[in-house]
């Protein structure tokens with residue numbers, strides 16, 4: 001069974017058709033890079049899965065069920081600037097807040113919740129900083145907190161919105177290794193990124209999108225320069241195509 005199924009998705013925002021005819025299947029263990037130019041609708045696709053945007057048509061299933069019924073199967077790492085870093089909470093509490101959908105707003109966190117937080121902090125290497133206020137963290141540390149916050153839910157689908165923006169190479173490597181490991185453990189990972197070369201190298205599949213899916217499949221099967229030109233409007237002979245090994 002697929003972990004995430006998107007069928008015939010259409011999204012209108014501000015009276016404009018931002019996404020149309022989007023079909024996508026992601027299986028457990030897939031590490032999918034969602035790539036496309038600025039304004040292609042990548043974030044809108046993630047937000048549709050999360051129910052933050054209401055599609056004008058189509059269906060989205062997680063593990064075969066309408067995603068609206070199983071939101072706690074979906075973990076989400078937003079872009080860093082979307083989180084309220086000036087809120088006076090510790091790293092540990094920020095990660096715990098990722099479990100709110102499972103705990104419920106009115107209940108207290110219990111042993112399984114604290115255990116999940118502890119494991120998530122360990123996976124991103126943030127245990128030593130668990131009591132630090134989130135406002136005192138560097139960009140890379142903040143990104144690791146956001147990843148831990150999503151992992152604390154033990155999701156079967158993990159959505160990542162440009163997780164590498166502004167990160168140094170060691171932090172990018174740490175997170176890339178973690179995402180690859182999660183996918184090997186059976187999680188379905190869908191990541192938007194503008195780092196095409198890294199996506200070609202690390203993702204098991206790529207989905208090229210520009211308001212609709214232009215092409216998708218394992219990176220080795222996407223060596224056709226025309227496909228990249230159609231998605232990104234890259235000019236023929238562009239060095240970018242050579243850098244991607246698709247010239």
Ligand SMILES: Nc1ncnc2c1ncn2[C@@H]1O[C@H](COP(=O)(O)OP(=O)(O)OP(=O)(O)O)[C@@H](O)[C@H]1O
Pocket residue numbers: 013014018036037038039040041042043044045
């Ligand atoms: N709330 C909104 N109201 C109207 N239009 C919107 C809204 N949010 C996004 N859009 C438009 O939808 C289109 C897709 O935006 P989206 O943020 O999904 O693209 P993206 O592929 O994630 O882009 P980027 O790579 O620049 O982050 C853009 O043209 C954007 O201007």
